[in-house]
Amino acid sequence: MSNDGQPCQCVSARSSAITMGLDLHVNYMRMATKLARYALDHDETPVACIFVHTPTDQVLAYGMNDTNRSLSGVAHAEFMGIAQIQEKFGAQNTAIFKDVTLYVTVEPCIMCASALKQLGIQKVVFGCGNERFGGNGSILSIHRDSCTVPQNKHELIPGVLRKEAIMLLRYFYVRENERSPKPRAKANRKLDVSVFPPMNWGLYLTRSEFEEIFGASKIEYFDKSLDLSTHVDWSLIDCNQDIFFQNLKVECELFSLQVAKKPKPQTISS
Amino acid sequence: MVKKKLNPLHIDYRRGIIENCLQQVTNNAGTDDPHLINVWTVDISCQNSRQFVEFIRMKVQDEDPTTFQHIKRIKKSKAEGFLTVIVCSTLMIDNEAEFLTLMECAPFSFHSTSRSSVVPAVGPSTKDLSLKWSNIYWPLVWRGNPNDQVLNDYVFDLPFIKRILSEISKQARNRIGERSGGLPVVSAFVNPKTKEVFYSSDARSSTSPLDHSIMRGITSVATLELERKSSPNARLQDETYLCLNFDVYTTHEPCSMCAMALIHSRIKRCIFLKRMENTGCLDCGSGDSYCMHSHRSLNSKYEVFRWLGEDYPVPQIDSNICC
Numbered sequence: 001m002s003n004d005g006q007p008c009q010c011v012s013a014r015s016s017a018i019t020m021g022l023d024l025h026v027n028y029m030r031m032a033t034k035l036a037r038y039a040l041d042h043d044e045t046p047v048a049c050i051f052v053h054t055p056t057d058q059v060l061a062y063g064m065n066d067t068n069r070s071l072s073g074v075a076h077a078e079f080m081g082i083a084q085i086q087e088k089f090g091a092q093n094t095a096i097f098k099d100v101t102l103y104v105t106v107e108p109c110i111m112c113a114s115a116l117k118q119l120g121i122q123k124v125v126f127g128c129g130n131e132r133f134g135g136n137g138s139i140l141s142i143h144r145d146s147c148t149v150p151q152n153k154h155e156l157i158p159g160v161l162r163k164e165a166i167m168l169l170r171y172f173y174v175r176e177n178e179r180s181p182k183p184r185a186k187a188n189r190k191l192d193v194s195v196f197p198p199m200n201w202g203l204y205l206t207r208s209e210f211e212e213i214f215g216a217s218k219i220e221y222f223d224k225s226l227d228l229s230t231h232v233d234w235s236l237i238d239c240n241q242d243i244f245f246q247n248l249k250v251e252c253e254l255f256s257l258q259v260a261k262k263p264k265p266q267t268i269s270s
Numbered sequence: 271m272v273k274k275k276l277n278p279l280h281i282d283y284r285r286g287i288i289e290n291c292l293q294q295v296t297n298n299a300g301t302d303d304p305h306l307i308n309v310w311t312v313d314i315s316c317q318n319s320r321q322f323v324e325f326i327r328m329k330v331q332d333e334d335p336t337t338f339q340h341i342k343r344i345k346k347s348k349a350e351g352f353l354t355v356i357v358c359s360t361l362m363i364d365n366e367a368e369f370l371t372l373m374e375c376a377p378f379s380f381h382s383t384s385r386s387s388v389v390p391a392v393g394p395s396t397k398d399l400s401l402k403w404s405n406i407y408w409p410l411v412w413r414g415n416p417n418d419q420v421l422n423d424y425v426f427d428l429p430f431i432k433r434i435l436s437e438i439s440k441q442a443r444n445r446i447g448e449r450s451g452g453l454p455v456v457s458a459f460v461n462p463k464t465k466e467v468f469y470s471s472d473a474r475s476s477t478s479p480l481d482h483s484i485m486r487g488i489t490s491v492a493t494l495e496l497e498r499k500s501s502p503n504a505r506l507q508d509e510t511y512l513c514l515n516f517d518v519y520t521t522h523e524p525c526s527m528c529a530m531a532l533i534h535s536r537i538k539r540c541i542f543l544k545r546m547e548n549t550g551c552l553d554c555g556s557g558d559s560y561c562m563h564s565h566r567s568l569n570s571k572y573e574v575f576r577w578l579g580e581d582y583p584v585p586q587i588d589s590n591i592c593c
Binding site: 070071072073074075079082083086091092094109110111113114115118119132133135139140142145146147148149 | 475477478479480485488489491492495496499511512513525526527528530531533534535536548549550551556557558560562565567568569592
């Protein structure tokens with residue numbers, strides 16, 4: 001604060017830049033969350049992701065878990081999106097990943113975290129932690145280890161739309177349990193819609209990294225293990241997202257068209 | 271399971287070496303670290319011990335991710351005529367309301383519900399330590415070094431193993447200098463039911479930088495299964511689920527991506543030839559010492575062995591490259 005009680009310009013500029021950045025992240029994470037709902041409705045694990053070309057602020061690829069259809073244990077959402085990017089830019093072009101931000105509803109597993117780091121991704125934003133297999137802090141911290149291409153580093157932003165991501169996983173487990181030939185006791189698997197486990201930010205970020213990303217005004221969220229948002233946006237996870245999915249596919253296709261035009265300017269004049 | 275004395279294989283239990291050629295690769299750095307976990311305990315009357323054991327067998331044993339074979343579930347309570355018993359781990363049930371729901375169907379009365387007792391997640395390697403832990407934490411059962419039994423229970427078809435290792439070593443050396451589209455790294459996936467062998471090689475510079483030999487092997491097993499399923503005379507007994515119980519052989523120690531991919535694929539065993547000092551993720555001495563296959567927090571695991579000696583040479587690969 002300056003002497004007259006007004007926030008100094010540099011502080012307010014910084015905090016509005018943070019807010020704008022976070023709004024952007026929330027917007028893309030809303031898309032990833034809708035896609036995860038779509039995956040749930042189409043018999044897959046509700047984990048999904050969106051890849052954004054950071055400089056032009058456009059969606060260029062998406063991914064959903066595909067382990068059930070493909071019968072492969074490694075067909076995670078991230079790999080589907082990576083394959084789409086490779087199709088557009090050529091598989092050997094890893095330079096493109098320096099300009100790509102991944103939005104994924106659940107923290108990438110160790111395998112995906114390693115793949116993303118080996119490709120040199122710019123930034124990873126995720127919703128909830130992956131307490132069984134997480135590779136960005138929950139179990140291992142591949143993004144800052146020394147055995148996986150240590151010269152590649154990427155920024156990490158956890159906890160965006162975390163409650164929505166957790167709710168989708170709960171929907172999935174309740175459904176799987178109902179389908180199971182040997183369902184577990186009801187009390188074990190009752191759908192909880194109001195209580196969420198504390199968010200242990202320290203697994204993913206240092207206190208100062210948190211402050212850098214979310215702003216000094218939010219530091220109490222770090223200290224008290226609070227979620228960024230108190231409410232759950234049910235519209236993202238309780239609605240059918242088939243139309244959203246059709247639009248998303250078109251959006252990704254449009255991106256590749258625009259890129260394809262660049263090297264051939266003569267086609268525009270003809 | 272055979273008795274130690276009757277095992278036809280020569281096992282060096284102290285060093286974990288089988289037949290002087292296969293080195294067990296495990297996270298022995300943490301063996302004598304108790305890795306404590308919290309358990310739910312209650313006090314019951316001495317007369318109810320039989321009902322308690324029956325209740326555990328019916329309602330808990332199959333659900334609890336923790337095994338208590340190295341732990342005495344029942345100990346004397348401070349109160350005369352009562353026992354303090356372990357019902358389940360807090361990994362199985364985390365909150366008290368859920369725990370009490372489970373206990374509603376217990377055929378005995380109980381009191382003093384608590385989740386503050388801790389027990390070691392696995393038994394220690396020596397008797398002295400077992401006694402020490404029994405005094406500090408909770409009474410344990412001593413049945414010898416748990417790893418001795420693990421080593422004794424492994425089954426090996428050494429002629430088969432040698433044949434596969436010889437083949438991947440040869441294929442990898444044949445790739446040197448060829449325009450093969452990748453590094454001279456080769457893996458073999460062995461189907462546990464049919465003993466069919468699928469070979470896969472690195473293709474990182476032709477298809478995708480992520481096409482390491484193990485990732486390609488996993489994908490081709492899945493592709494073959496998809497084809498098999500769609501054929502009109504597909505037989506149920508030939509069905510494979512992911513790479514469940516496959517044995518995987520590979521020339522170079524896998525990186526973090528591939529080591530984890532093998533967990534997702536539910537393989538049984540991995541045998542590798544060459545340690546990757548900086549990027550390997552299985553051997554305790556490699557990379558960041560992840561020992562991914564025996565990592566405590568990852569609940570799926572596989573066996574890992576490194577071939578000792580120089581019988582099967584492999585091409586040299588820069589130690590900073592992920593295989």
